[in-house]
Amino acid sequence: MSEYTFNDPWWLIILKVLAIFVGLVLMTLFTIWWERRVVSRMQNRIGPNRVGPFGLLQSLMDGFKLGLKEEIIPKTAHLAVYWIAPVISATMAFLAFAVIPFGPMVSIFGVETPLQLTDFPVSVLYVLAIASIGVYGIVLAGWSSGSTYPLLGGLRSSAQMISYELAMSMSFVAVFLYAGTMSTSGIVAAQEPIWYAVILLPSLLIYATAMVGETNRAPFDLPEAEGELVGGFHTEYSSLKFALFFLAEYINMVTVSALATTLFLGGWIAPWPLSLWDGANVGWWPLLWWFVKVQLFIFAFIWLRGTLPRLRYDQFMRFGWKVLIPASLLWIVIVAAARVVRNEFSVTTQELLLLGGGLLVVIIVGSWVLQVRSERRERAQVEAAKAEMDKPFDPYAGGYPVPPLPGQEFTYTSRRAKAAVVEGTATRTATAVLPGESADAPVPSTSDPEEGTHA
Amino acid sequence: MTSTDPSAAEAVVFWVCAFLSVVGGIGLILSRRAVHSALWVALTMISLAVLYIANAAPFLGMVQIIVYTGAVMMLFLFVLMVVGVDSSDSLVETLRGQRVAGILLAVGFGLLLAIGLGSALNGVPVVGLDGANGEYGGNVEGLARLLFSEYVLAFEIVAGLLVVAALGALVLAHRERWQPRRTQREISQERTRGGIHPAPLPPPGVYARHNAVDTPALLPDGSVADISVPGPLRARGDLRPVDTAAVAETAALTSGEATYGPAKRPVADDPGTSPGEPS
Numbered sequence: 018m019s020e021y022t023f024n025d026p027w028w029l030i031i032l033k034v035l036a037i038f039v040g041l042v043l044m045t046l047f048t049i050w051w052e053r054r055v056v057s058r059m060q061n062r063i064g065p066n067r068v069g070p071f072g073l074l075q076s077l078m079d080g081f082k083l084g085l086k087e088e089i090i091p092k093t094a095h096l097a098v099y100w101i102a103p104v105i106s107a108t109m110a111f112l113a114f115a116v117i118p119f120g121p122m123v124s125i126f127g128v129e130t131p132l133q134l135t136d137f138p139v140s141v142l143y144v145l146a147i148a149s150i151g152v153y154g155i156v157l158a159g160w161s162s163g164s165t166y167p168l169l170g171g172l173r174s175s176a177q178m179i180s181y182e183l184a185m186s187m188s189f190v191a192v193f194l195y196a197g198t199m200s201t202s203g204i205v206a207a208q209e210p211i212w213y214a215v216i217l218l219p220s221l222l223i224y225a226t227a228m229v230g231e232t233n234r235a236p237f238d239l240p241e242a243e244g245e246l247v248g249g250f251h252t253e254y255s256s257l258k259f260a261l262f263f264l265a266e267y268i269n270m271v272t273v274s275a276l277a278t279t280l281f282l283g284g285w286i287a288p289w290p291l292s293l294w295d296g297a298n299v300g301w302w303p304l305l306w307w308f309v310k311v312q313l314f315i316f317a318f319i320w321l322r323g324t325l326p327r328l329r330y331d332q333f334m335r336f337g338w339k340v341l342i343p344a345s346l347l348w349i350v351i352v353a354a355a356r357v358v359r360n361e362f363s364v365t366t367q368e369l370l371l372l373g374g375g376l377l378v379v380i381i382v383g384s385w386v387l388q389v390r391s392e393r394r395e396r397a398q399v400e401a402a403k404a405e406m407d408k409p410f411d412p413y414a415g416g417y418p419v420p421p422l423p424g425q426e427f428t429y430t431s432r433r434a435k436a437a438v439v440e441g442t443a444t445r446t447a448t449a450v451l452p453g454e455s456a457d458a459p460v461p462s463t464s465d466p467e468e469g470t471h472a
Numbered sequence: 473m474t475s476t477d478p479s480a481a482e483a484v485v486f487w488v489c490a491f492l493s494v495v496g497g498i499g500l501i502l503s504r505r506a507v508h509s510a511l512w513v514a515l516t517m518i519s520l521a522v523l524y525i526a527n528a529a530p531f532l533g534m535v536q537i538i539v540y541t542g543a544v545m546m547l548f549l550f551v552l553m554v555v556g557v558d559s560s561d562s563l564v565e566t567l568r569g570q571r572v573a574g575i576l577l578a579v580g581f582g583l584l585l586a587i588g589l590g591s592a593l594n595g596v597p598v599v600g601l602d603g604a605n606g607e608y609g610g611n612v613e614g615l616a617r618l619l620f621s622e623y624v625l626a627f628e629i630v631a632g633l634l635v636v637a638a639l640g641a642l643v644l645a646h647r648e649r650w651q652p653r654r655t656q657r658e659i660s661q662e663r664t665r666g667g668i669h670p671a672p673l674p675p676p677g678v679y680a681r682h683n684a685v686d687t688p689a690l691l692p693d694g695s696v697a698d699i700s701v702p703g704p705l706r707a708r709g710d711l712r713p714v715d716t717a718a719v720a721e722t723a724a725l726t727s728g729e730a731t732y733g734p735a736k737r738p739v740a741d742d743p744g745t746s747p748g749e750p751s
Contacts, residue, residue, distance in 0.1 A: 098511070138610060142534035146521075149542025153514065156546065160507060160553055168553060175550045179543055186538075199612065399652040422650055 025130050032125070033134045037114050045267040049076040052319045059323035080260060088256035093163030102161060103254065103261035106154025110268035113147040116140035117275045118202045120285045120303040131202065132285070132304060139199045144276055145186055148231065152178040154265065155233075155240065155250045162253035170249030173330065174233065174240035180337040181230035181237075187345035188224040191217045191352040192280050205284030214281040219348045221281045223341060225317070228273040230337065233266065234318055236325035239333060274314035275307075282310045485526045493519035506552045510545055517541045528601055531612050674700040686712045694719050 025033070050065060050073055057064030065072035090099065120132030137143070152175060159171015193199055195217065196207040204213075214221045230237040241249030251262045278284060285303035286292070296302065328336070355373070358364060364372075410425040412418060421427045496516030503509040517540045524533035565571075608614045619627050654662075664670050674697050677689040688711055689700035696714055698706060705711065724730035 095505075095507075098507075137530050138612060139531045139534050142531070142538065146534045146537035146542065149538055149546070150518070152542065152546060153549075156549055156553075157511075160549070172550065172553055175546050175553075179546055179550075182542065402652045 023130055023133075023136070026128065029125060029128055029130060030134070037134060038111060041111060041114060041268050041271065042264070044271050045264055046076040046080070047073075048267050048270065048315055049079070051315070052322070055316065055319045056323045059320075083260040083263075084257050086256045088258070089253075091163055091253045094253065095161040095163065098157050098161035100258075102154050102158035103258040103265075104154075105157065106151060106265040107261040107268075109147050109151035109154065110265040110272065113144050113151075113272045114268075114275070116143050116201050117272070117279060118205050118284055119307050120301065121299060123301060133202060136200050136202045140201045141189055141193075141199050141204070141276075141280070144272070145182065145189075148269075148272075149178070149182060151265070151269070154262075158254065158262070159240075159250040162250075164253050166246045166248070167250050167252045170240040170242075170246045170252070173246075174250055176334065177230060177233070177237070177239060177337075180334060181227045181341075184223055184337060184341040184345050185227035185231055187342065187349060188220045188227060189280065190345075190349050191220040194352055194356055201279050201284075205279055205286065208283040208286060212281060212283045214283075217281070217352070219344070221277070223345045223348070224277060224281070225314075226341060228277060229318070229321060230333075232269045232273055232318075234270065235322040236327050237333060238327060239330050242327055244327075270315060270318055271311065274311045274318070277314050278307060278310040282313075482526055485522065489519040489523045489526070492516075493523075506555075507549065510548050510552060513548075514541050514545050517545065529611065531615060669699065676700050676702075684712065686710050688712070688714065690714065690719065694723065 053075070054064040054072070065075035068074040068078050090096070115134045116136055118131065118133040118136070122129050122131050124130075155174045155178075156171045159167040159169070159174065162168070192204060192213055195213060196204045198204060198207070233240050239249075240246075241251065243249075246252070251259055254262060285298075285307040287294075287297035287303065287306050291297045291306065297306075351373075355369060358369060358372075410421045410427060412421075412427075493516045496512045496514075496519065499512030500509045500516070503512060517536060521533040521536040521541070524530075524536060605611050605614055608617045674689050676685045677687040677700065685702055686705050687701075689697045691697050696711075698711075701711055721730065725732070
């Protein structure tokens with residue numbers, strides 16, 4: 018297993034683990050403060066500015082307060098699962114960070130080692146796997162609380178995570194195709210000439226959308242939509258258990274941002290003007306570039322939260338399944354086709370781009386024509402349906418008693434009229450019953466006593 | 473040092489994960505709640521994934537967690553939650569002969585496993601992990617080569633089966649739409665133009681003396697807002713009559729014609745009908 022840990026001595030592994038743990042906790046405290054300040058600024062407020070310089074210690078104090086609060090456990094909770102859910106959430110949040118590369122080879126106490134805890138050939142899949150276990154924390158919290166709102170939040174969360182994880186993993190495929198590896202450090206190294214954010218922009222856009230859905234952040238924070246579900250999955254949690262969920266949410270935010278940085282923004286590699294300086298990509302400096310890039314994504318998270326209203330649940334699911342997943346499938350096909358054409362035929366990039374542009378024009382024009390036609394057909398269908406609705410309700414359509422269709426009014430027909438119709442339909446001719454006709458219909462004497470009981 | 477000895481570490485990982493996966497399997501059978509069973513299965517799956525990774529098959533381990541733990545078990549949990557939190561499973565067997573079928577299937581599966589393992593241990597030439605992985609440049613590449621060359625037909629058949637299953641689920645869940653779909657615009661128009669009070673109804677009147685639900689609220693001009701009292705009370709005629717004298721006194725106070733205090737009451741010369749007293 019030692020090839021997974023860069024042949025580090027045991028004390029260095031422990032040191033790295035400790036650094037990641039402490040760093041993530043500090044990052045959480047910082048991100049909470051940063052988010053509150055930025056959102057405040059966007060809403061013309063000041064935000065926390067009392068505890069410490071610029072209010073920096075506010076989230077630390079909030080953490081203490083949360084820890085000291087009384088813990089209330091609902092009577093209906095399934096205790097074992099209720100206990101384990103926040104633990105799963107928080108642990109998995111920390112674990113995912115093990116494969117994120119922060120920097121190049123550095124020397125720590127005389128040992129040359131990369132700034133990364135571990136790396137293996139499929140480490141991006143490891144992040145996905147850890148994220149999918151992390152969902153259990155949320156879902157189980159919703160279920161074990163024994164209460165309605167958390168259950169709804171848990172249900173929403175599981176549906177949401179499954180849907181958006183699909184789009185998320187599909188956005189990775191193009192990166193894998195270009196990098197030729199699934200290891201995070203390999204992907205960073207492959208971006209030395211150019212970031213994948215530039216050549217694989219659609220992948221970045223799909224990933225950025227999916228990562229907001231995956232972390233339950235606004236505008237996709239439906240599992241904890243406070244207007245509908247009180248607190249969602251963590252409604253019944255208090256004190257330290259709630260703090261664990263809070264911690265997990267912010268660490269997840271940092272993790273998906275770090276993954277986006279690794280896959281699309283070149284990880285710790287210095288951006289253009291800085292890369293002119295020879296010392297930019299060696300030593301400890303890259304840690305700073307990495308941090309700034311991650312903060313960019315986190316700022317985008319905050320910006321989204323301060324700007325966009327929450328989506329309706331069905332709109333959100335429709336967007337995931339009918340827009341994001343087909344779009345990423347299409348993009349994968351395009352990327353793979355371009356790669357094959359590049360590898361198999363001797364075409365220049367210019368020719369390829371021209372070909373792609375021509376195809377794009379054909380696709381856009383064709384889809385526009387199809388759209389117009391399908392809209393026309395849909396309109397005709399709606400008209401036909403409306404015409405069908407406007408017809409008066411015929412309770413004996415086809416000669417048999419039928420209930421009204423949705424949207425049709427039930428019109429009362431007397432038994433006399435019914436009897437008349439029954440006589441009439443003996444010859445299998447379906448005649449519509451009009452209210453005026455019923456009076457003229459012959460009345461069989463046998464139906465008279467019954468009619469009295471129904472009057 | 474024992475911590476860097478690979479075989480010792482592997483033995484520890486094996487015994488821990490093997491124990492956990494067996495515990496998960498037993499827990500699955502013994503649990504009374506369906507959700508607990510699902511969790512035990514998840515434990516088994518994760519232990520197996522760790523074993524795969526420890527055996528230098530990281531791709532298989534990751535896929536095991538992503539597909540089985542993350543997607544399949546999550547869907548199971550989803551369905552279990554939709555079915556009901558508190559519905560305990562009935563232990564009455566409805567399928568006739570299911571025990572016999574179960575035993576037969578278990579024996580058959582065991583035989584298959586034994587035959588597969590046996591032939592794998594005997595007939596196949598062993599090239600070693602490095603040889604198998606090195607042929608195509610890595611574990612993932614080797615798997616991809618096998619899947620898309622030798623086993624491509626099986627792969628496509630399984631894919632077709634899954635697509636058919638998905639389509640079947642879609643057909644079963646499909647519901648014919650009788651009416652054209654109402655857009656958000658139509659729904660909101662219906663809500664606001666239907667003559668219904670679109671906002672929450674005004675609450676009952678709250679005064680210094682009464683805040684009962686049968687006390688109607690007053691509109692700014694002093695008239696009674698009927699809709700502030702719940703419908704059933706209104707239907708029974710249980711509206712508490714409004715103390716008009718009190719209303720007049722309030723109006724006088726607000727318009728400045730009267731001032732507070734007992735001595736300066738404008739109607740103090742008529743002690744019998746002191747305004748503000750309950751009539």
